[in-house]
Each structure stands twice: as structure tokens, then as C-alpha cells.
Amino acid sequence: MKDLTGLEITVHNQTTLDLYNTVIADLCRFKNPVPITIAMLEAEPDFVMGQVFNGHINLWTTDRDDLQWSLDSLQRIARIDSSGLNTREKMHVAALQTWAAGDLAKAAIQLDEILIEYPLDILALLSGHQLDFFLGDAANLRGRVYRVLPAWDKEHPLYGYLLGMLSFGQEEAGHYEQAEMSAREAVERNPQDVWGIHAVAHALEMQNKYEQGARFMQTYQQHWQNDNVMVSHNAIHHGLFLLETGELNKAIAVYDNLVHWADIDPIPMALVDASSVLWRLYLEDEALGNRAQTLTDSWKQKSDQLFYSFNDAHAIIAFAANNDAQAAQTLIAELTDYVASGDPSVTNHGMSLHTGLPVCEAIFAFSQGDYNTTIEKLMPIKNTTAQFGGSHAQRDIFARTLLEAALRAGNKNLALALVNERLMARPHSPYNQKKWQQALAIH
Numbered sequence: 015m016k017d018l019t020g021l022e023i024t025v026h027n028q029t030t031l032d033l034y035n036t037v038i039a040d041l042c043r044f045k046n047p048v049p050i051t052i053a054m055l056e057a058e059p060d061f062v063m064g065q066v067f068n069g070h071i072n073l074w075t076t077d078r079d080d081l082q083w084s085l086d087s088l089q090r091i092a093r094i095d096s097s098g099l100n101t102r103e104k105m106h107v108a109a110l111q112t113w114a115a116g117d118l119a120k121a122a123i124q125l126d127e128i129l130i131e132y133p134l135d136i137l138a139l140l141s142g143h144q145l146d147f148f149l150g151d152a153a154n155l156r157g158r159v160y161r162v163l164p165a166w167d168k169e170h171p172l173y174g175y176l177l178g179m180l181s182f183g184q185e186e187a188g189h190y191e192q193a194e195m196s197a198r199e200a201v202e203r204n205p206q207d208v209w210g211i212h213a214v215a216h217a218l219e220m221q222n223k224y225e226q227g228a229r230f231m232q233t234y235q236q237h238w239q240n241d242n243v244m245v246s247h248n249a250i251h252h253g254l255f256l257l258e259t260g261e262l263n264k265a266i267a268v269y270d271n272l273v274h275w276a277d278i279d280p281i282p283m284a285l286v287d288a289s290s291v292l293w294r295l296y297l298e299d300e301a302l303g304n305r306a307q308t309l310t311d312s313w314k315q316k317s318d319q320l321f322y323s324f325n326d327a328h329a330i331i332a333f334a335a336n337n338d339a340q341a342a343q344t345l346i347a348e349l350t351d352y353v354a355s356g357d358p359s360v361t362n363h364g365m366s367l368h369t370g371l372p373v374c375e376a377i378f379a380f381s382q383g384d385y386n387t388t389i390e391k392l393m394p395i396k397n398t399t400a401q402f403g404g405s406h407a408q409r410d411i412f413a414r415t416l417l418e419a420a421l422r423a424g425n426k427n428l429a430l431a432l433v434n435e436r437l438m439a440r441p442h443s444p445y446n447q448k449k450w451q452q453a454l455a456i457h
């Protein structure tokens with residue numbers, strides 16, 4: 015049989031294939047794929063690409079609690095006679111084994127190898143794109159999509175989703191105008207393309223188009239706020255525009271309604287979004303109410319994972335903002351042990367060693383008023399924090415922490431130097447203008 019892009023796929027009944035095609039299309043727009051995946055695997059447990067799909071979605075979450083689902087799929091695959099599988103399917107099984115073992119960098123390459131032979135392999139593209147994001151690999155976020163794009167028919171129903179991915183890669187690689195064009199075409203083709211909407215937001219953010227960005231997110235809210243797993247993330251992009259345009263109360267309302275609240279299911283990717291907004295407010299001495307406590311309660315259910323260092327850095331943000339020194343110190347001690355004794359073949363180990371641990375130490379030091387330690391920890395890695403993933407917009411909180419530490423330490427030269435760098439990139443940012451004035455006022 016053939017899947018929705020015309021690739022040969024080993025499957026035994028049409029119903030299973032229909033479910034696979036549906037759930038792949040759902041994943042393109044970040045609709046929760048779990049219910050259909052369960053139905054698909056109940057219909058045909060020995061469907062190898064279905065098990066591979068299940069393996070992928072349970073690694074996308076960056077949640078150690080989901081890893082077992084991926085390992086279960088690999089175990090099931092191991093019991094299936096593989097002699098009937100085609101080359102592409104065997105390559106997929108090998109890539110999933112690598113990814114589930116924690117070697118994200120190698121898994122990203124293996125998915126690229128699949129795409130070079132099979133550029134229409136949408137699962138390899140979607141997951142490769144996520145891995146490039148987790149790895150902070152801006153060049154490949156763009157290059158991976160560029161390499162396959164000419165092989166696709168522009169009329170294919172999924173083609174627009176490739177433009178959303180391309181846009182995010184173009185934006186992360188610094189090509190903001192191209193990124194805006196690609197993303198706008200993606201969203202025109204599929205208004206419910208929440209990754210494409212998100213790419214428009216990134217492109218506008220990097221071009222200082224804050225009012226336009228706030229309006230765009232408002233206009234598209236009907237599309238991004240329902241029936242997908244990226245609601246909190248698009249919400250924080252909306253919130254970032256509102257913060258830049260000075261609409262603090264609206265930004266907080268977005269946080270309260272769409273990002274985080276008490277007893278929310280603690281999904282790490284959504285908790286990262288919450289920490290990202292809250293830390294920006296904390297750095298500006300805005301009143302947080304009980305939000306830091308609520309977020310701390312959520313993160314405590316996930317903070318001992320040592321699974322994806324970017325998450326650790328956002329967990330400690332909640333603890334620091336909540337003045338929970340004990341939780342912060344416990345996480346730092348666990349991370350310190352992990353980097354000393356962990357497995358270097360696991361990508362997260364290097365991320366934690368080079369970026370995650372110093373960032374966590376810097377954040378905690380900041381919360382203790384030890385601004386010089388924050389500077390000491392962040393200065394050497396200020397240009398390399400992409401190593402533990404995320405986007406420019408997400409990682410800006412670490413740059414802001416360094417700048418704020420310089421201001422509070424009274425280090426005028428460093429504060430001015432850091433502000434100068436920001437102003438060159440984004441001269442019209444109200445935040446940058448405010449920090450420039452604060453730096454100039456240091457005696």
C-alpha cells in the first residue's frame with residue numbers, strides 16, 4: 015500500500031492506513047495525536063510505521079514519563095518479522111532506537127539520511143524538524159526543509175505545512191523577511207496551521223513589528239487557541255508582543271487564561287512557556303501574585319527528570335521566582351551529579367554540562383542577589399546557549415538575565431555593552447530602550 019505522500023508502507027488493512035494518514039496530517043497542525051494513535055495500534059498492533067509514529071510522538075514531549083511508551087513500541091517492533099519491511103521502514107526503526115537511547119544528534123542525522131533518499135517522508139521531516147529545534151540547530155531547521163522542498167508537489171495538501179517549518183528555520187537562521195513571507199503563505203494555505211502561525215509570530219518579533227504581531231495573534235486566536243497542543247506556546251508569543259507594546263495587564267490575562275493555572279496537567283513544554291513569561295516579569299520586578307508558587311507546584315512533578323536540559327533551566331526559573339531555594343539547590347545538586355557521572359553518548363549530558371548547569375546556577379544566583387556569579391556563569395556561554403535548544407525568543411530570557419545582573423551589579427560598562435548589542439539588532443524595542451536608559455543612569 016501507499017501512504018498519503020505516495021510512499022510504500024507495510025500495512026495490512028485500509029482502515030489502519032486511513033488512521034495513519036489522518037494522524038500524520040493531524041501532527042502537521044499539532045492536533046493531539048494520541049487518541050487516533052491508540053486506535054490505530056489497536057486495529058493493527060504489528061503495524062511498524064504506526065509503532066514508529068507512537069515512538070516519535072512520545073519523544074516529542076521531552077518528558078521522561080513518556081519515554082516508556084516509545085520503548086514499548088520498539089519492543090513490539092522487535093517481535094515483528096522484519097523481513098517484509100522496506101528499506102525506509104528499517105531506517106526509521108534504527109533512527110527511533112537511537113532517539114529513544116538519548117542520542118538526539120545522531121537521530122537527527124539518521125532522519126536526514128531517510129529524507130535524502132525519501133524527501134516525501136513527512137514523518138522524518140516533522141520529527142527531524144523538532145529534533146533540530148531541540149538541538150538548537152538553526153542551519154538545519156532551514157536546510158532540512160530546503161533540501162526536500164523541490165521534490166514536493168506544490169498542490170499537495172501538506173505542502174503548506176512545509177512552508178511553516180521552512181519559515182521557522184529561516185527565522186532562526188536570521189532571515190526574517192523571507193521567514194515572514196514563507197509563514198504568511200503557510201497560514202494562507204492552512205489557517206489552522208499553528209506552527210505556521212507561530213512562525214509568523216517569530217518573524218514579526220525579530221523584525222520589531224510588535225503592534226502588528228499583537229494584532230496578528232489576536233486575529234488568528236480563533237485558530238491557535240483550540241484543538242492543538244501548542245496553545246500555551248502561541249499564547250506566550252501573543253504575550254511577548256503585548257509586553258513590548260506595554261499592555262502588561264493583557265499579557266497577564268493571556269498567561270492566566272491560556273498558559274498556566276493551578277492543577278494544570280504538568281506538560282514540560284507548556285511549563286517552559288509559563289516560566290518564560292514569568293521570568294520576564296520577575297526580572298522587571300512586576301508583581302507575580304501566587305503564579306510563581308503555582309508554577310513551582312507544577313514543575314516539582316517534573317523537575318527531577320534530567321531528561322532535557324532546556325526544561326531544567328525553566329524549572330529552576332519557577333523555583334527562583336518563588337524564592338524556593340531548597341528546590342533550586344536540589345536541582346542544581348542533581349544536575350551536578352548527572353554531569354559528573356552521566357552517559358556522554360546521551361545528548362542531554364553535553365547540553366547539561368556546557369549550558370544547562372551554568373544557566374541553572376546563574377538563575378539561582380540571580381534570585382539570591384548574587385549578580386556577579388550570574389555574570390560569571392552566563393558571560394562565557396552567552397553566544398552558545400542554542401546548544402540546549404529553543405528559539406531566539408525563548409533564549410532571550412538568559413540574555414536578559416545577564417543584562418539585568420550587570421545593571422543590578424552596577425557594572426555600567428558591561429550593561430552598556432550588552433545593551434548596545436541588543437540595540438543594534440532591535441533598536442525600536444521598548445525593552446531595549448528602557449535598559450539603555452537604566453545603563454546610562456549607573457554612576
Ligand SMILES: [Fe+2]
Pocket residue numbers: 212216247251405407
Ligand atoms: Fe516560539
